Amino acid sequence: MTRTRGLLSWVVIAGSLVLALPSFVRPDSGLADGCYLAGVVLLAVAGVAGARSLRPAERPVWLPWCAGLGCALAGSMAWQLGDRLALPWLTSAVPLFWMAFYVPITLTTVRIMRRRVPASRSRRTVLQDVAVVTAAATVFAWQVLIQPALAAGPASDRWTLFQVFFFPLGDVVLLALGLTLLLVPGHRSVAELLMLAALGTALIVDLVNVPAFSSSSMSSWYMAAYLVINATVAAAALHPSRAAATAPDPGATGTAGIRGWRTLMLGGALCSVGVGSTLTSRHGWQGAPAAAAMVVMVALILLRLHRAAAEAEAAHQRMRHEATHDLLTGVANRTQLFEDMRHAVTRSPTLFFVDLDGFKAVNDSRGHHCGDAVLKTVAHRLTGIVRHSDTVARLGGDEFVIVCTDLTPAATTMLAARIEQAIIEPIDTDTGPVSVGASIGITSMDRVTTDETLADALVTELLRAADAAMYEAKRDGGGTRQVGYVPVA
Incomplete structure (x- = not known):
């Protein structure tokens, strides 16, 4: 059964790729619409199968994830049918389904972090780093995406207004959830890697689709891309390695320091706010020198903090080794x-x-x-x-x-x-x-x-x-x- 579910998770992804292909090759055709609807049905079946196969210990983590998949598929189906059948009332329900998607997947991510990292101090460290990046991303989204779209003129309808606000802020949530999973220390299972792949791909697809934020239409390739993303979501719930997300990881008990890519992440978050404010001001590119100077200063400050943290950690490790090992022979004391x-x-x-x-x-x-x-x-x-x-x-x-x-x-x-x-x-x-x-x-x-x-x-x-x-x-x-x-x- 375990091997079967592992194979099915990859079959679902491969099947979604095949069914999404007509939307890229022959968009707005009957074949593309039929394949797309077949793909949604396939993912719905996969999501139900994944939910029914959950063990009691896995349900608190993965049932919300399956519910999030259901919200996403309901929104996609409502958009496709409302657009093709000219049913505006059905199209108007799409934002509700897509907004609801974020609630259960956030719940899943939080529960994974709580189970994988039992120590509250380590969890606080993860949340603090995520909060820094999330705050910076929110400001950047407002300055670069939302504010310019609003300044271009009043929204022509509720759908356009929804896209102007929802897509950038939704991407901020995706970024926060992905970073939370990345920052949790310890070994990551295949199911968690599939979760990261789904969140990361969704973020990239939304950024590529930025020009469509101010339009009242949704391109076929965008919906087809999300068919594959939702397939990855379903595969994560099906894969047998999902059980690893419900148990503490022995490698996830430590508190991460300010080093490696964490330093780059925090530095990028600090710089994005200042650079976005400078380059979107009325002075335009005249503020580029100030933005460059700020980036250099932040880099130097973080480099100094990184070195100080590395020295402190090395001293801590040395003291711990001396406290737990025989000084003469080097074996345990x-x-x-x-x-x-x-x-x-x-x-x-x-x-x-x-x-x-x-x-x-x-x-x-x-x-x-x-x-x-x-x-x-x-x-x-x-x-x-x-x-x-x-x-x-x-x-x-x-x-x-x-x-x-x-x-x-x-x-x-x-x-x-x-x-x-x-x-x-x-x-x-x-x-x-x-x-x-x-x-x-x-x-x-x-x-x-x-x-x-x-x-x-x-x-x-x-x-x-x-x-x-x-x-x-x-x-x-x-x-x-x-x-x-x-x-x-």
């Missing part, structure tokens, strides 16, 4: 170990508690600098034999802990042997090669817990059990000792 173990108890953790045998003798006979070299080498070797998802930590002295998840008994035994082999290999130092041994205590928890209130207690108990197993191995002369662990309810 006790703080990071406990944090990683809180997550590991939900995924069948296995702990390897490693103590270096003979390390004190090396430290006493060769000096602390030689002991430090041994610790660094051991940490490097241990990091090299585990997975990226595993944790290697130094508790202090010559004690290391390795945390793995979802290991089978055979994989546990194999990894224990690799850990022991990695440690007993001779280590080159400034004072010559030295060798140490290893006592390893292993404990595994087959059961998992999702109760966060028990996580800290489980972490402490697991470490205690692995530590006890390690001391048993040391009393027996080194090597490995494995114990099972069943958490007490």
Whole structure:
């Protein structure tokens, strides 16, 4: 079923392209009208199919999106039939359908942001950036599109007045929604990319159609283009990756800084207001030098802010790394170990508690600098034999802990042997090669817990059990000792 819906989403887009083609090749013909109406029916069926296939968790996000598609299709059908059948009352209903389109798709975008970005601080950052660009775009639309159209003369009818105001301001809404989806951090699914494609293409088509804003007609190519755009809207609701929009993204928890294309976006928003005001004033292009100077000043100010933000972020990352990692070996410290173990108890953790045998003798006979070299080498070797998802930590002295998840008994035994082999290999130092041994205590928890209130207690108990197993191995002369662990309810 999942593969079928994925295929159908692309079939809908391809079908709309085929049905829109006659409107480009032979506009205002019977073939073009028939294909266009067939395309609207196809998209209506696709929208209903997408809505009916929604799971309960997906409905709050995607049902409004499907409702928005319905409003858009109703407006397109009303325009086509009202224009061809000379029914002015039907044509007058078009603005209502098209204005209604923006309400549900805005609701969908907001809900996607809230689900993908649980942290309110990160959401505020996204909304603040979107608000800056939206305000600038609104002013620019008024100065460049709306005001000149009004100054050219009074509107001849309500439809013309509607176009003068609605299309530019509607494009501002499309821009705001597209930026919201773009600024949400984390991985974007195919369904979300289809949403962005629909919003972006609609914005481009409207800008190309700017000369028609002051006319009382709608060109055939414009309506055909929107048939394809609405097909992309329907495909987003059909595609199986839509489920990703209903769940938090682990990569979407951070707060974005002022860097990269965000800086260019904010700079462009600041410049657009001043440039639009200067170039649309009664002085015309005489204000071009002032506009150019403003652009340069804004660019320099943003460059300085960008550098300052980059330096602050680098300092923050450095401080965080120092707070969560051992300064000598570079592996995780006790703080990071406990944090990683809180997550590991939900995924069948296995702990390897490693103590270096003979390390004190090396430290006493060769000096602390030689002991430090041994610790660094051991940490490097241990990091090299585990997975990226595993944790290697130094508790202090010559004690290391390795945390793995979802290991089978055979994989546990194999990894224990690799850990022991990695440690007993001779280590080159400034004072010559030295060798140490290893006592390893292993404990595994087959059961998992999702109760966060028990996580800290489980972490402490697991470490205690692995530590006890390690001391048993040391009393027996080194090597490995494995114990099972069943958490007490």
